Amino acid sequence: MKKIINDPSTVVVEAMRGLAAAHGDLLRVHEDPAYVARVDAPRRGKVAVVSGGGSGHEPLHGGFVGLGMLDAACPGAVFTSPTPDQVQAAVAAVHGGAGVLLLVKNYTGDVLNFETAAELIGAEGIDVRTVVIDDDVAVKDSTYTAGRRGVGGTVLLEKIVGAAAERGDDLAACEALARRVVAGVRSLGVALTACTVPHLGEPTFTLAEDEMEIGIGIHGEPGRARAPLEPADGIVRRLVAGVVEDLPFAEGDRVLLFTNSMGGTPLVELYLAHGIAERLLAERGVRVERRLVGPYVTSLEMQGMSVTLLRLDDELTELWDAPVRTPALRWGA
Amino acid sequence: MKKIINDPSTVVVEAMRGLAAAHGDLLRVHEDPAYVARVDAPRRGKVAVVSGGGSGHEPLHGGFVGLGMLDAACPGAVFTSPTPDQVQAAVAAVHGGAGVLLLVKNYTGDVLNFETAAELIGAEGIDVRTVVIDDDVAVKDSTYTAGRRGVGGTVLLEKIVGAAAERGDDLAACEALARRVVAGVRSLGVALTACTVPHLGEPTFTLAEDEMEIGIGIHGEPGRARAPLEPADGIVRRLVAGVVEDLPFAEGDRVLLFTNSMGGTPLVELYLAHGIAERLLAERGVRVERRLVGPYVTSLEMQGMSVTLLRLDDELTELWDAPVRTPALRWGA
Amino acid sequence: MSVTCTAEDLVVALRAVSAAVVDHGDELTELDRAIGDADHGENMRRGFLAVAAKVDSPGQTTPAAVLKAVGTTLISTVGGASGPLYGTAFLRAATSLADVSEVDGVAVAAALRAALGGVVARGRAEVGDKTMVDALAPAADAAATAAEGGGDVPAVLAAAAEAAERGAESTKPLVARKGRASYLGERSAGHLDPGARSTALVLRALATAAGAR
């Protein structure tokens, strides 16, 4: 294992210190329990938007704390959901009297820990709602399984709901909006290489030199199928087809296209892939009106990418365009 | 080799198409000869700031085209400097009558190609100046060698000079400023793994599982020393010491600290390293007043990082803070 | 521990559980690596080291109080799917013991039943879904049978541990329907479920500690 770390068990807290040092104008961090909070929170009368999840997916979630996005983020151990007391402490630090919206990626651990947290927070008399995102089309959805995973769409959800909370939408409106985003967003990813969790010290799975894993999860969970590595055209075609045909996105739909790197894929490849995705969507008559390209929901050093599509309407577009000022996403402010 | 590409020989142009698709509001691209230009260039009366270099270091340079930074960037083949006619065409597309400043990283190829370009541009009657950046302390500087390489400091140079040009500084002022930045910026990098150039298809060098290369160049050129892999504290201590002691940066100096990922190092490790760098600089009494953390000058998927320090004064700080709106760097606009 | 079990006995036993979890951490992580995300051993290790530290600080005078401290500690340190599930299991077990100062075989069986109830309430898994329920459910059944037959604490725990071990083994051919392993579909078959394995480990360590007294 080759990593710039001191000790697997202190990676998260040390990274939080670096985050705080780098972005003291935007956020502050609390170490035990661990959370990242907007520097100017609590904001009276504003719905507090809080998320979190295992570490190793940076900039998700701590990199999205700030104006117009998250009020707080709770980082768990690497690839391990945070504990309820982290969420409870984060909410205590940022809630401004207008209620709390928890945005949770659909993994058993995340759901259970946030559920427990919500019970504890609710017991304190705070109005708390939870919206679970499950945008990964790779997983068969069924009541007999853990359901679809939350992946790339999470960034779009956090941005849009964060903008709504910032402009003063109340808790019910923020919750309804979040459900609307979840209903209209779909993702599919591919891995070319595995990643290495610090405490394990070796890759969580292996892919042969000529293989890729379509439908990879962001913790290196396997996906739909292992297939021979293809040229970019073929890879992106599979991702776009999987996403478009799931919702489905139809000709004339206005969308946001998010081309995400899993971390280890260089930007030159990612832009190349983005160009292909734009072309394929144009061929299908899907109208790309907004885009995001970069490593925003990663799996440590994993090489790979994902494609996320979100159906846009005027309101979602306006909220996407609204000012945001966080370590990883910043415009208009 | 595992890459999301179609054909090694079309990587750069395909990536440019993706860049244009993603950021049509900021820039436009021209394919043959290849350059990326600010969408609203030429701007009458504004000094045109133009840079370029081999591809594979993204977001450098194309990701820094836009308001308050570069007017144009010329991407060469992967790790190969661009040709003079690219620079000439880019300048023709963006110069606004107030002269052109070429910002060139100090590599023989870049220097020679930009030199040739400058001759051609000058012959057209355009006032053109060239500033070469050579901030890499890993290389012994001597008139008998190719001299120090241009690495991480390039981003700071492009941002600060771009801001000066944007506010209307004339060519002489921009050139003088650029020389001041070059005089006050130093960098040192480390690689944990090698990167793979598409047309080669295998890593350009090999590092054992317990080795790192201190003083790595951004094309995977070897550096000062190959050493056993150390914990993050030791790695960052070497980088900070190398940079601080070179200029040297002294107690009380105000600096910008730029903690850069070579591409394959996850953000969680990079922030961890950044936190250590901040601590070490505080111990030395060096005052970090601005910071940049992220993968901005990369070497494809190479795992590793670099530390860059720039000595700040009020003017440089103001220019750093000035609005910038590019694909990779954006604030205040 | 003897035929019954005091708070003090339980603390001793929990130290043994903690040691067992630490010892088997790599094994659990390896199992989770095959069909999950390779953190179960690390999660359990972190949680049960915190448990050992917690029960070392005096103050819990009833078995229920000890179990409650274990549950809250696990919930606040483990994370992941296993944190709330193990935490709830211990909290429910605590509740079922009320405030008696010594528990017998029947109470242990009831506590295991309550623990199972908590896990199912939170995780909604059934036997056969390839989760810790596949170890805990047969353990609760075996404990009940042993307690009905007059078994004391060591006997009840021994029966539970053995059933849990068999239950854990039984997960090998199963296709996971809950938790992270379910993403694998058919590919999850052929591997033990890490949570079922850790459940068996915990019960075995408790049984051994009880039998050793």
Add this chain to the structure above:
Amino acid sequence: MSVTCTAEDLVVALRAVSAAVVDHGDELTELDRAIGDADHGENMRRGFLAVAAKVDSPGQTTPAAVLKAVGTTLISTVGGASGPLYGTAFLRAATSLADVSEVDGVAVAAALRAALGGVVARGRAEVGDKTMVDALAPAADAAATAAEGGGDVPAVLAAAAEAAERGAESTKPLVARKGRASYLGERSAGHLDPGARSTALVLRALATAAGAR
């Protein structure tokens, strides 16, 4: 080609050079990988494929015009250190030939001397710095000697090629002082310089083409 050389002869020879560069691309890249950035073969391949395409389109009627087209094509397609250096070499060679329609051994030797002058003017390398100069300088010297002795074009080019090959070999033990390899310091010793090797290749292909007529 014969004892002298026309524009047409030169075009034929340049096709052979292009083929040789393409053939040896991997070898050049491998050399550059050891002490550089693994692109010299690719750079040369890209450049000389463009050269082959360029000289295929008619229009250059003098050897100088052909060489000028080669130089500008290399400059606009190669990039890297080698692009401007090779480009300048061909441009200077073109200038030295003026507008004669046929060149002899003396003119070839003068063109090589001019080419060397261009490379040194641009790159400021001396013999012994482990660059293409280590091949081109002895080639120019050998060509001059051969031409003074009355050698025709094939003879002059053969002498130049042989000297360039020896010059390229001579770079192996050297420590690089120019170009990317200089970053390696002592570690650059023990490897051939890729640009010196490609210079020898180009001259050998020219000599072979000249001798074949």
